[in-house]
Amino acid sequence: MAVNQSQLGQMFEQVLHLSKVDATQSVAILKSHYSDARTVQAATDAALRLGAKVYCVELPAFNHPTAMGNDMTAYCGDTALTGNIAAQRALEAADLIVDTMMLLHSPEQEQILKTGTRILLAVEPPEVLARMLPTEEDKTRVLAAAAVLEKARIMTVKSQAGSDFRAPLGQYPTVTEYGYADEPGRWDHWPSGFLFTWPNEDQAEGVLVLEVGDILLPFKSYARERITLEIEKGFVTRIHGGFEAEYLRDYMSYFNDPEVYGISHIGWGLQPRAQWTAMGLHDKNDGMCMDARAFYGNFLFSTGPNTEVGGKRKTPCHMDIALRRCDIKVDDLLVVAEGQVVAPEASLAR
Numbered sequence: 001m002a003v004n005q006s007q008l009g010q011m012f013e014q015v016l017h018l019s020k021v022d023a024t025q026s027v028a029i030l031k032s033h034y035s036d037a038r039t040v041q042a043a044t045d046a047a048l049r050l051g052a053k054v055y056c057v058e059l060p061a062f063n064h065p066t067a068m069g070n071d072m073t074a075y076c077g078d079t080a081l082t083g084n085i086a087a088q089r090a091l092e093a094a095d096l097i098v099d100t101m102m103l104l105h106s107p108e109q110e111q112i113l114k115t116g117t118r119i120l121l122a123v124e125p126p127e128v129l130a131r132m133l134p135t136e137e138d139k140t141r142v143l144a145a146a147a148v149l150e151k152a153r154i155m156t157v158k159s160q161a162g163s164d165f166r167a168p169l170g171q172y173p174t175v176t177e178y179g180y181a182d183e184p185g186r187w188d189h190w191p192s193g194f195l196f197t198w199p200n201e202d203q204a205e206g207v208l209v210l211e212v213g214d215i216l217l218p219f220k221s222y223a224r225e226r227i228t229l230e231i232e233k234g235f236v237t238r239i240h241g242g243f244e245a246e247y248l249r250d251y252m253s254y255f256n257d258p259e260v261y262g263i264s265h266i267g268w269g270l271q272p273r274a275q276w277t278a279m280g281l282h283d284k285n286d287g288m289c290m291d292a293r294a295f296y297g298n299f300l301f302s303t304g305p306n307t308e309v310g311g312k313r314k315t316p317c318h319m320d321i322a323l324r325r326c327d328i329k330v331d332d333l334l335v336v337a338e339g340q341v342v343a344p345e346a347s348l349a350r
């Protein structure tokens with residue numbers, strides 16, 4: 001199926017309106033040659049219709065010689081903006097940046113946000129954007145869960161498969177993603193609908209067991225056999241299982257950087273329109289598979305960079321791993337029970 005340009009333009013108008021775009025605002029459309037032309041056009045037309053002053057910043061693509069695959073989360077940190085001070089200043093001048101080329105997990109993104117500029121990432125295929133068009137109800141639910149997470153001192157995750165993971169919290173902030181950038185200095189991603197934080201440095205510990213069907217990004221694969229990760233002092237120390245464990249070990253060791261094993265963001269999915277099955281219906285080059293990160297009731301954990309919140313780990317290897325059927329507790333509150341969101345009440349999808 002395909003979204004027509006008129007529909008896509010109307011959707012962008014809705015999301016940019018939620019992102020507080022109006023005649024008082026300037027909007028920069030950040031792109032590179034690989035940006036989706038339909039998305040760039042729709043964002044530009046919508047911002048103009050909302051009365052904003054619109055400009056485009058096009059950057060020559062950046063490719064690191066060691067980067068593998070086309071998923072934009074496969075190589076994090078250095079981007080087409082790295083070192084391009086003039087372009088960064090041009091972007092910092094905007095009230096809102098629609099990012100169609102991916103700055104996420106780069107220090108430059110943090111520097112731009114600190115100036116008060118808002119960033120909305122939109123790199124998924126238009127049809128995926130359409131299926132998960134953000135709503136104010138999404139924001140209400142995600143913020144309700146964030147109110148619990150930001151006060152928590154520990155997150156624990158258990159599962160029938162054998163996961164038994166503990167992450168002391170408090171050193172890092174809670175990050176929410178509800179699909180639009182409506183506050184000064186806010187980054188968000190359309191589509192999304194989940195929340196996360198980072199474990200205190202060097203304190204996460206225990207075992208995470210990927211069960212058959214759990215998702216590994218950027219591989220864009222469903223695990224077909226169990227993979228067991230042992231975590232000590234905030235780092236993955238052992239990865240065991242069969243072929244898929246070997247594949248994960250080999251991939252991570254390729255970067256030849258001990259920091260790739262650090263536990264990065266951890267949280268859970270609250271988007272009922274995101275589907276666990278969606279990844280199986282898309283090609284690997286169709287975006288970054290936000291369905292996997294956002295599907296309702298997942299436990300999403302990740303490894304590698306934590307520069308997004310001022311952490312010291314700037315490493316290019318970023319694994320996002322979504323587990324089903326986990327029990328997730330923040331302090332003593334069970335928020336997800338065997339993959340079903342159970343609390344807080346205001347975070348439940350009706």
Ligand SMILES: O=c1ccc(O)c[nH]1
Pocket residue numbers: 073104177189192293302318320
């Ligand atoms: O929306 C996103 C996308 C990727 C990621 O690593 C975090 N959040």
Ligand SMILES: [Fe+2]
Pocket residue numbers: 265302318319320
């Ligand atoms: Fe991630």
